[in-house]
Amino acid sequence: MTDMPPPLAIVVKGWPRLSETFIAQELVALEEAGLRFDIWSLRHPTDKKRHPLHDRLQAKVRYLPEYLYDDPARVAHAREIARTLPGYAEAHALWRADLRRDETHNRIRRFGQACVLAAELPEGTRGLYSHFLHTPSSVARYAAIMRGLPWSYSAHAKDIWTSPEWEKREKLAGPHAATFGATCTAYGARHLRDLAGDPAKVDLIYHGLDLSRFPAPPERALRAPGAPLRLLSVGRLVEKKGFDRLIAALALLPDDIDWHWTHIGGGDLGPRLAAKAETFRIADRIDWRGACDQPEVIAAMRAADIFVLPSRIAQDGDRDGLPNVLMEAASQLLPIISTAVAAIPEFIDSGTHGLLAEDDPEALAQAITTLARDPALAARMAGAARDRLLAEFTMQPGIDRLAAKLHRMLGTP
Known part of the structure; x- marks a missing residue:
């Protein structure tokens, strides 16, 4: 049973990162709470050191092409597979609409990475969870639409306050919105709940400290x-x-x-x-x-x-x-x-x-x-x-709530 692919894919911007101990702390705690997942990182590490906490994580870490030109063959092969997926046309149309409002190389890269993610997700994946509401959530969202899977996010600071309002609103309340979102401050939760339509879809979960x-x-x-x-x-x-x-x-x-x-x-x-x-x-x-x-x-x-x-x-x-x-x-x-x-x-x-x-x-x-x-x-x-x-502000109460939400999204006990 343990050889089966994990049901959850977690998308992060970079792994590991010294400045993001709150993410490492959460993922180690989720693993210890019984969640099984792979980590999909949009970027390779740049820090020369690691925290001991990073070494406690057992999850497999997979790296998407940081730039599409880094591995054109992998991207082209993934695009061909992605085109056969049931939600590809819908994801492509959504991305095109996003691109018209955000004509940047980053937006193009997000869709290419999403194609690789959707194509390479193992069978048995039941949902995606992303850390940060901006780029990682875009990649997770496009890939989830392609595969017909639910997705969720954790929002923090820069991603809340520097992302365009139209993008936040559509990720929170649009037709392909997240199943749920978590954020680590009441200050951020108030802002996101105003955009979400249904305030219950945004949960305040302090990181706390282990x-x-x-x-x-x-x-x-x-x-x-x-x-x-x-x-x-x-x-x-x-x-x-x-x-x-x-x-x-x-x-x-x-x-x-x-x-x-x-x-x-x-x-x-x-x-x-x-x-x-x-x-x-x-x-x-x-x-x-x-x-x-x-x-x-x-x-x-x-x-x-x-x-x-x-x-x-x-x-x-x-x-x-x-x-x-x-x-x-x-x-x-x-x-x-x-x-x-x-x-x-x-x-x-x-x-x-x-x-x-x-x-x-x-x-x-x-x-x-x-x-x-x-x-x-x-x-x-x-x-x-x-x-x-x-x-x-201890860690465990928040981890218990987050783990329960992820289990409900995945339909796992």
């Missing part, structure tokens, strides 16, 4: 007045993370605060931000560590005094959901400073579980100064954040 992957928090003594302040941030060097604001804020800190900032994460803005730090003459107080695996991140959190994530809304509308790194910091009793953007206030009530500053260097500098000068306050808020994590 605390079994994290050590108990360290015994934290109150930082002595005048001791060096160790600041930590974890996040990609992209506009929505707000690290340009943080660098400006660090330059505003009072002279009596001896600070050092460590940043973990990759991203295209690295050279620009490093140059900004040089301009402010604070580069010697910053450690750019680049992309790190989970054990390295946890070790950095245990060694830090304050975690800072100055999220903001980017010019193209992109923004965070509820970053898992905030919950990870809370698991280690690390005091948190962030901003009241998107779903962050769903976990951090400013003044109780941490401080949420305005998207402004002066406000960030003031928040850092407040916690630096009142370690007891910082410790109380860190304790409250961990208590909330344990009470409301």
